[in-house]
Amino acid sequence: MVEEIEGDEFALSTPPSVPRRTSKLGIVGAGAVGSTMAYAALMRGAARTVALLDVNRAKVEAEVLDLSHGIQFMSMAEVIGSDDVSVMADCDVVMFTAGAKQKPGQSRLDLAEATISLVRKVLPGIVEVAPHAVYVMVTNPVDVVTYAALKISGLPPSQLFGSGTVLDSSRLRYLIARHTGVAVQNVHAYVAGEHGDTELPLWSSATIGSVPILDWAGADGAGALTREVRDGIAREVVESAYRIIEGKGATNYAIALAGSRIIEAVLKDERRILPVSSLLDDYLGMSDVCLSVPSIIGASGVMDRLEVPMSSDEILGMRRSAEAVRSVARRFGF
Numbered sequence: 001m002v003e004e005i006e007g008d009e010f011a012l013s014t015p016p017s018v019p020r021r022t023s024k025l026g027i028v029g030a031g032a033v034g035s036t037m038a039y040a041a042l043m044r045g046a047a048r049t050v051a052l053l054d055v056n057r058a059k060v061e062a063e064v065l066d067l068s069h070g071i072q073f074m075s076m077a078e079v080i081g082s083d084d085v086s087v088m089a090d091c092d093v094v095m096f097t098a099g100a101k102q103k104p105g106q107s108r109l110d111l112a113e114a115t116i117s118l119v120r121k122v123l124p125g126i127v128e129v130a131p132h133a134v135y136v137m138v139t140n141p142v143d144v145v146t147y148a149a150l151k152i153s154g155l156p157p158s159q160l161f162g163s164g165t166v167l168d169s170s171r172l173r174y175l176i177a178r179h180t181g182v183a184v185q186n187v188h189a190y191v192a193g194e195h196g197d198t199e200l201p202l203w204s205s206a207t208i209g210s211v212p213i214l215d216w217a218g219a220d221g222a223g224a225l226t227r228e229v230r231d232g233i234a235r236e237v238v239e240s241a242y243r244i245i246e247g248k249g250a251t252n253y254a255i256a257l258a259g260s261r262i263i264e265a266v267l268k269d270e271r272r273i274l275p276v277s278s279l280l281d282d283y284l285g286m287s288d289v290c291l292s293v294p295s296i297i298g299a300s301g302v303m304d305r306l307e308v309p310m311s312s313d314e315i316l317g318m319r320r321s322a323e324a325v326r327s328v329a330r331r332f333g334f
Contacts, residue, residue, distance in 0.1 A: 022048040023267045026091035026130065028122065029098030030054035030063045030081065032249075033138060036256035037095055038067055038079070045075030046263045052081035053088055053126075054098070085122075091130040093266050095259055096149070098122065099139030101250065111140050116148045116332055127153050134266045134301040135160040136276075138259055142195045143277050143325045147290040148334050150279060157279035158301040164277030164292030165191040165199055167251075167258040168237055172201050175233045180216065180223040182208055189213065190275045190294050190308070191237060193321030199292075200317040201234050205308045262297065269299035278302045280322075284315055289322045289329075 025047035027034045031054075038050050050067070054060035064081035071077060080087055088094060100114035119137075127135075135155060137146045146162035153160060168191035177184035189206035193199045206213040218224050225233075244251045265272040275292045283293060283305055296303040310318070 023093075024049040024051060024091045025263060025267075026051045026053065026088040026094040026126070026133065028053050028088075028094065028096045028126065029139070030056070030060040031097065031101075032252040033255055033259075034095075034097040035063045035067075036252040037097060037138075037259045038063070040256040040260040041263055042067060042071075042074050042077055042079070044260050044264065045077070046260055046267060047077065047093070049078045049080065051087045051091065052079070053083070053085065054081070055083055057083040085125040085129060088126050088133075089129040091133045093263050094126060094130060094133045094135045095138055095263065096123070096135065097138045097259075099145070112144050112328055112332060115139050115141070115145055119145060119149050120152050123149055123153055127155065133159075134299075136259070136262055136266075137162040138255065140195070141325075141328065143290045143292070144328045144332070144334075146277050147279070147325070147329050148332065150290075151334055157281075158303070161279075161295075161302050162195070162277030162290060162292075163255070163259060163262060165193070165195050165275045166262060166292075167255050168195060168199055168292075169275050170254065170258060171237045171240055172233065175236055176206075176208070176213070176225070179225070179229060179233065180208060180218055192275060192293050192314075193291050193318050194325050195277060195292060196324075197238060198317070198321040198324045199238060200314060200321065201230070201237065202308060202310060202314055203230060204311040204314060265297040266299060266301065271296050271298045271303065273297075273306065276302065278305065280305070283307065284310070284318065286319065286322050289326050291318065291322055291325065 025041055027038050030052045041047055052060050060081040064079050067079045100111045137149050139145055142162040150160055172189050172191050173184050173187040176187045186209050190202045191199050192202050203213055208216055213225055216225050241251055273294050274297050275294050277290045277292045279290050280286050294306045294308055
């Protein structure tokens, strides 16, 4: 498109600018989990801007430089970081990964005191500069921390939730796939309850393809999921994190990928079903506790919680899990 202007014969006219819709992801904590989550989100093209916040200014600036130097090989994005909370201004999603580091042999619940103290110190300032963000608590013990964060922030339960058993469910599906010899993408199974020692696989609703797992016999009986096999898989799901921490000091790759999946579900309004930890309200008779159940995740956060079919043993397991989380929350005044 051209137009005549004084002093020149022709000149290109400038089309009206159209505001580009952008997305901003905030990550609190530039440690092993936070920095790996930033990397995973960038590799998947999840957000246009990734902002890192950490009390260690030298560390966060180094992580920003390292990630920025690889942008050429990713979807276009900007990486910023600071020890000042203003870096989180106007985030669409905030992943809270900062917390006390879990030591070998230490349970997730043992971490509660130090992590809740950190949340109390940091979270209100972030909410002030990013009041409309969806907040996802990733730090352990995630169910207790999520409950405490809701009380501290005053945010609605749809807007703040925990990463819950998204990773545990991925571990479960991997182990089932390995045992049965099918692709993990064809395994549909959830871990529910606490992200920790009292969590439980929901075997009664799990399927491979469209075949209920409890009916799965496998080819010529190979790969059958007997009660003994299922119990062994459930133990490995719980214990695998402890083995990883003992061997390398932290889990970071799988949780970063799980976190990036949650990020995409929010930013793209996918309405994807993920077993996140959120505040229950008369869910199978359970209320005022944060536990993981299959939930619909979209742009506003937790849109709904699905009451999936459960056996009587699974319902009892959920209630035991709820009491374990409540007892720790009460210990810290929540």
